[in-house]
Structure formats: structure tokens, C-alpha cells
Amino acid sequence: MPVHLNPVSRTIVSVTFGLLISLLWFRPAPSAFSATQLEDRIVAVVNTDLIMQSDVRRELAPEQERIRQQYHGEELGQRLKTAEYMALTKMIERRLQLQEAKAKSVDVSDQEVKQAIQQMKQQGEKIDEKDPLSVRNVRDQLALLKVVDREVRSGVMVGDTEMKRYYKEHQTRFALPEEYTLSQILIQPRSADGTAEALEKARIVMTELKRGEKFEDAALRYSDGPNASHGGRLGLVRQGELLPAIERAIAPLVPGGISEIVETSEGYHIVRVDERTPKQFRPFDEVKFEIQSLVFQQKSEDVFQSWLVDLKNKAYIEIKF
Structure with missing residues (x-):
């Protein structure tokens, strides 16, 4: 039976991921079910977007291969089921963020996409510039980074009081x-x-x-x-x-x-x-910028999770898994 997730029921997918996990873009991969070709079908509706079974299979393929090599029997089935659910959840979260990017008129130019592809190649990534799906994935990734920068990180401030409190509470880190x-x-x-x-x-x-x-x-x-x-x-x-x-x-x-x-x-x-x-500690002034970065990352993650929950609460999400 389909499960409806909307602002009235507020029954939303509960699994959330960290900032970096949610921003990971999926890459084209051979279907994990090539031996048994399944008829494609809708597995989730996210506002006006559809997530198909083939999308989930493509997202899941690398992780599914790892799980099949590591587990067997009943545990294999449980692990695959959990991985499938997590893959779908991640895809729903990504669609919500991309929709928000579109609503906020976040634009990614062709030049930005080309530059990103070149940087990825320099770092050893294999990407086919002639493959529309690969190029779209890069464009989506850039859009995700931009919208999170604008909606989450731009509003995060780290005060001197917060940094001193962090230093006091984590002093052994600076021993x-x-x-x-x-x-x-x-x-x-x-x-x-x-x-x-x-x-x-x-x-x-x-x-x-x-x-x-x-x-x-x-x-x-x-x-x-x-x-x-x-x-x-x-x-x-x-x-x-x-x-x-x-x-x-x-x-x-x-x-x-x-x-x-x-x-x-x-x-x-x-x-x-x-x-x-006697044990000594690096002085606060010496580690101030290091602490600022740590606190910023921590606060950004907290704000990101709240922002993501808000997107879910305002969305219509229907899972047909």
C-alpha cells in the first residue's frame, strides 16, 4: 500500500544524512538486477518529481555489489533491504534540495559545469563529457552546493564566546x-x-x-x-x-x-x-581559527538538518516501495 507523506499527516521519511552524504551525486552504473530485468515503475513521488525503480537500482548498484560480496544468507537480504531504503531516502532528500534550488533560482552555467568536469578529471575521476546523464549529475551537484551555501552556510555565524566555550570543553584536543x-x-x-x-x-x-x-x-x-x-x-x-x-x-x-x-x-x-x-595546552589565540572552522562545521550541520526537515514537512512525498 502506498504511504502518503504530506504536511497534514507529517509522516515523513525519518532517515536523514549528514551534509556531505546528502550532497553526493550518483553516477551511472550497470543495473544490479541485470540478470532479472524488472519492469520499470514509480517508487516515489516527491512533489512533482517521480523517482523510478530504475533510478533506485542505479543509485544502489555500487553499494549492492559491496554488500553481496560481504554478506550471505538471511543477513544479505536484510542488508540489501536496508540499503535500498537508504538509497531511496537519499534520493528523496536530493530531489527536495534540487527543487528548492530551482525555486530559489539557483543557476549553474555551462562554464561552471565544464570547469567542474576538468577539476574532477585532474583528481582522477572518470567522467564522459558526452554522456548527458553524467553532465546533468555534475550540474545537479553544483546546484546542491550553491543552494546549501545560500540557505544554510551563509547564515551560520561563529562568535568569540562560542569558540572559547568549545576550547574549554574540548581542551584535551589541544594538549x-x-x-x-x-x-x-x-x-x-x-x-x-x-x-x-x-x-x-x-x-x-x-x-x-x-x-x-x-x-x-x-x-x-x-x-x-x-x-x-x-x-x-x-x-x-x-x-x-x-x-x-x-x-x-x-x-x-x-x-x-x-x-x-x-x-x-x-x-x-x-x-x-x-x-x-606538566601537561600544557596550545593557547586559545593559536588555535582560534581551527576552532572557528570546527564550530562552523558543527553549526552548519545542525542548521542543514533543520532545513532538510523543513523541506520534508512542506513537501508531498508518496512512497510506493
Whole structure:
């Protein structure tokens, strides 16, 4: 039974997509049902536009091929049904936006279409300039971009207060890597069979450190590291530059703290944290324009979704799926 979606009933298709998803233009593709040629029929009415079964098959073909390769049996059928519904929903949303572009007298010149096709080719896209459907798709895509720019993004403003609030609420996003000044004692196996001997040596060193041996002296006597003659001092190291096992071992240490023995592909490490710089953050003025872009995108998406819902509420949509 057909489902009527109009301003009276307000029963509209509920699935919506993000700004970029809704703007994706569909490309001509071989029918996914070539083995069983179905008679074409109307599957949806969007105000004065008709969406045909062949349109949905063409829209769905690339995704359907991916699903058939990935799923089987009952799940395959469910996935295909969901994909078909989502494809139709996306097409309805696109038709509504194109209708709005026409109502707002959004114009796309032939020159703009040619320039867009050239840019797409430069980016590796394969497009046939002689194919009317391909050219129309490019023209529609440009119209969608223009109408969204005019009806959505042009009215989005980002104030200083909003940016500062975003900075405060997402401060960890702007954290600088933590910095350490470290020293280490590295015990390396003398041969492929010397792992146990190296570990025993590392344990002896650890025992001496716990008894009060100065770290620098122990490094000078035992360490195989290149900085042994300098008391094992590694200098300034940033978070993320260390081997993961060492990073984890020193994470809870305060300045002066010594790690337990840490095994890595290089051997056995005993690491001391000499200094530790408290976590710092990039200042607001440094990230202001980055935040402005993030907040603008977020607000644009919110406004876009509201605009799309409004288009649906004002439209006559009938689904004959």
C-alpha cells in the first residue's frame, strides 16, 4: 500500500544524512538486477518529481555489489533491504534540495559545469563529457552546493564566546605532548642465547639501585647504552617518542622515580624520570581559527538538518516501495 507523506499527516521519511552524504551525486552504473530485468515503475513521488525503480537500482548498484560480496544468507537480504531504503531516502532528500534550488533560482552555467568536469578529471575521476546523464549529475551537484551555501552556510555565524566555550570543553584536543627528561640503564644480551644472563644482570643493577647506588654510577658501570658515560642521561624526550613499553612504565612516575625493569627488542631498560613538564595546552589565540572552522562545521550541520526537515514537512512525498 502506498504511504502518503504530506504536511497534514507529517509522516515523513525519518532517515536523514549528514551534509556531505546528502550532497553526493550518483553516477551511472550497470543495473544490479541485470540478470532479472524488472519492469520499470514509480517508487516515489516527491512533489512533482517521480523517482523510478530504475533510478533506485542505479543509485544502489555500487553499494549492492559491496554488500553481496560481504554478506550471505538471511543477513544479505536484510542488508540489501536496508540499503535500498537508504538509497531511496537519499534520493528523496536530493530531489527536495534540487527543487528548492530551482525555486530559489539557483543557476549553474555551462562554464561552471565544464570547469567542474576538468577539476574532477585532474583528481582522477572518470567522467564522459558526452554522456548527458553524467553532465546533468555534475550540474545537479553544483546546484546542491550553491543552494546549501545560500540557505544554510551563509547564515551560520561563529562568535568569540562560542569558540572559547568549545576550547574549554574540548581542551584535551589541544594538549601538547608531555615532556620528560630521562636517564636510562640499558642491558643488552651478548648473544642470541644471552637473554637470561642479561635479565639477571638487570636484576642485580636494580637491587643495587634500591640499596642506594647512585643511578649515574650504575649507568657508568653496567649500561650498554650510548649515553652510559654521561650517567645514562637521555635528555629531553616528548610523549610519543618512546617505545610503548617504556612509555607505560614511566607514566606514573614522579621526578626522581625509577621504573621497574622494562623488556623491549633492544634489551632490558631501567629508566629514571629526572624532570617532568606538566601537561600544557596550545593557547586559545593559536588555535582560534581551527576552532572557528570546527564550530562552523558543527553549526552548519545542525542548521542543514533543520532545513532538510523543513523541506520534508512542506513537501508531498508518496512512497510506493
